[in-house]
Amino acid sequence: MANATVRSHVDDLERSADVHERLTKLVLQGKGVDEVATATATAVPGHVLVLDEHGTAVATSGGADRAGEPELAGIGAEARTSGHTLLRGRLCAFPIITESEPLGTVVHLGPAPISDTDRRILERAALVAALVLVTRRRMGEAEARVRGELLRDLLTQQTTDHDLLRTLEVSCATNQNTRGTAQELHLHPNTVSQRSARISRLLGETWRQADHLLEIQVALRLHRVSTT
Incomplete structure (x- = not known):
């Protein structure tokens, strides 16, 4: 028992x-x-x-x-x-x-x-x-913040340059691999490096960090949706 x-x-x-x-x-x-x-x-x-x-x-x-x-x-x-x-x-x-x-x-x-x-x-x-x-709920709040703050910073007149946005998008997709990004965009690696430097001046050096990259990817996705 x-x-x-x-x-x-x-x-x-x-x-x-x-x-x-x-x-x-x-x-x-x-x-x-x-x-x-x-x-x-x-x-x-x-x-x-x-x-x-x-x-x-x-x-x-x-x-x-x-x-x-x-x-x-x-x-x-x-x-x-x-x-x-x-x-x-x-x-x-x-x-x-x-x-x-x-x-x-x-x-x-x-x-x-x-x-x-x-x-x-x-x-x-x-x-x-x-x-x-x-x-x-927090993801919703983060998305709202991204829509407001990050999109405003990322997609201002200074950054509406299609080439720069496309470089940023591909860079995120290739884990910031310069050569991989260059191959995807059919560019010289030096051109990609120059564009990355411009992105850093606009978004700050911390844009490469994982948490910031996630927000940037969300912002880019929202931008694609809003322009299609």
Whole structure:
């Protein structure tokens, strides 16, 4: 009997660790809350719904017709407002919160009341959902900043020179390889170096750093979209 209890406990721990690893991979892979909802429903059988801070469904594990059910929306709103997990028979809700604000709720409707292990898994899912939502929000803020500040700096009259923008674009694509950029543009490497020097004068020497390059690539992508 004791061995069976220990084995069951070990199985629960291994299951929790496996789900934790799968959810963590979703974040590292840049997945969204839809994937979090689906993975959670796979780990804890049932229907999973992710609601935002306004109570709007932003992700579902399937059966989207259930997203508007008053019972699910009601327990989601209550958990979001109270900041506490709510368990009511087959239905449960877990607030998605950060240190400063509520971001929404993970609601689960299963075939039976959840176990303690399932509860820990769903709590972990809520934490992962919080990370995904915060990341998405920050990316949106960064994009807005890029649209405003970086595009203004990068795409002013001084830098609307098509050749310079094209050189910058190809340089990013070739990991700043001068010879590779020159071959792609059919230019002499010295010409590419001269253009790179002009870019440095306009954007500052730090444009070559990884975080700045990411912003520049986003800016160039936005520029292409706006001009097509």
